[in-house]
Amino acid sequence: MVEGARPRPMAGREQPTRAEALRQPRLHVATHPLIAVQLTLLRATETAPSRFRELLGELTTLVGYEALAGLALAERPIVTPLEPMIGVKVAQPIAIVPIMRAGLAMVEPLLRLLPEARVWHLGLYRDEETLRPVPYYNRAMRSGQAAHCIVVDPMLATGGSAVSAVDLVKEVGAERITYIGIVAAPYGVAQLTEAHPDVEIYVAALDRELNEQGYICPGLGDAGDRVFHTGE
Template sequence: MLTVIDHPLVQHKLTMLRMKETTTGGFRRLAREISLLLGYEVLRDLPLEPVTIETPMEEMQAMQVQGKKLCFVSILRAGAGILEGMLDLVPAARVAHVGMYRDHETHEPVEYYFKAPEALEERLCVVVDPMLATGHSAAAAVTRLKQAGAQQLKFVCLLAAPEGVKAFEAAHPDVPIYTASLDRQLDENAYILPGLGDAGDRLFGTK
C-alpha cells in the first residue's frame, strides 16, 4: 500500500527542498510544486463518466470526473503547505481540516480541531501532511475521518519513515500511502533522517 513517486521532477524539487539553505519562501514554493505533481499520480484512478457538451464546432461526448467533488484533508498546521498545491490541481475540491499536534514528551497526537464537509462517505478523501514520521498523527486523523463517515481515503506526504509506514499500515491497512521518498529512519526525537527538518517551521518561518 506504499507508493514512492519517483518522477524526475519530483525528485529534483525534493532535493532542493531538503537543502538547509533553502529559504522559507523557496521551501513554501517547492512544497506547493511537489504536491501538485504528487496529486497527478494520487488522482490517476479517479472514475470518469461521459457527458454531452458543445465545442465551438459541434456537439460531442466528453469525459468528466464522476460523483461528488473530492475532499482534501489538511492535517494542521504543516498540511497547509501541501494543500495549496493540491488545490492548484483541483480548485473545486472540498477541504477538511484536522488539527493535530505531537506531544513532544510522548510523541502521541493530540486533536484540537476538526471541520469537514458533508457527505464524506460519498467522497474520496485525500489526507495531506508533509511528513509521515511516527505515523501516529496521520493514523489518528484517518481514524477521525472514518468516524465522520469517510470510506475512501488516501494519504499523501513528502517524506515517510519506515517506522511511520509500519504504524500507519497497522492502523489502516486499507488506506494507501503516497510519498516522494521513503527515508532511512527516525532519530531519538522522532525526526526523519536524513529528512528536511521541521516542515512546519520551514514552511512558516517559525524557527
C-alpha cells in the same frame, strides 16, 4: 530527564527497515527524476522559507498527479466549437484534509487539480515526549459530504497524526482514502498500514529512519517551522 534535555521517545524502539516498508503494496514512492531534483532543494538547509513553500507546492502537484491517476470519472456531455461530444468529470465528491500546520501548504496545489473539492481542516500536534497526536481543531467534517478523502501532511514520521486523521475521516463515511505526503519514514508507513491497510500512500521519498526524537532522517527538518518561518 535532565532539565533542558530533549525528549527521546524513539530511543530503544524497533523500527522497520526501508526495504521492509517498500514491500507494502499500498505504498507508492515517486520515481520521477524531477521530483528527486525538487526534493533535494527542499531538504537543503539554505533554502529560504519562501522558496521552501514554492518547492513544497510543486512537489505536492507532482505527487498529486500520481496519487489521482485512478480517480473515478463519469461522463459529461459538452459542446466544442465544432461539435457535441462526451467528456468526463470527477465522479465522486472529494475532500482534501490537511493536517495542520504543515499540511496547509499542500492545499492550494491540490485545489488547482481539484477545484470543486471541499477542504476539511484538521488540527493535530505531536506531543514531543510521547509522540502521540493531540487534536485541537476539527469543525468541518460532515458525514456524507465526500466519498473520497485525501489526507495531506508533508511528513509521515511516527504515523500517529496520519492514523488519527484517517480514523476521523472514516467516522464520516469516506469510501476511499488516499494519503499524500512528501517524505516518509518506514516506521510511519508501518503504523499507518497496520491501522488502515486500505489507505493508499503516495510520497515523494521514503527515508531511512526516525532519530530518537522522532524526526525523519535524513529528512528535511520541521516542515511546519520551515513553511511558516517559525523555527530557530
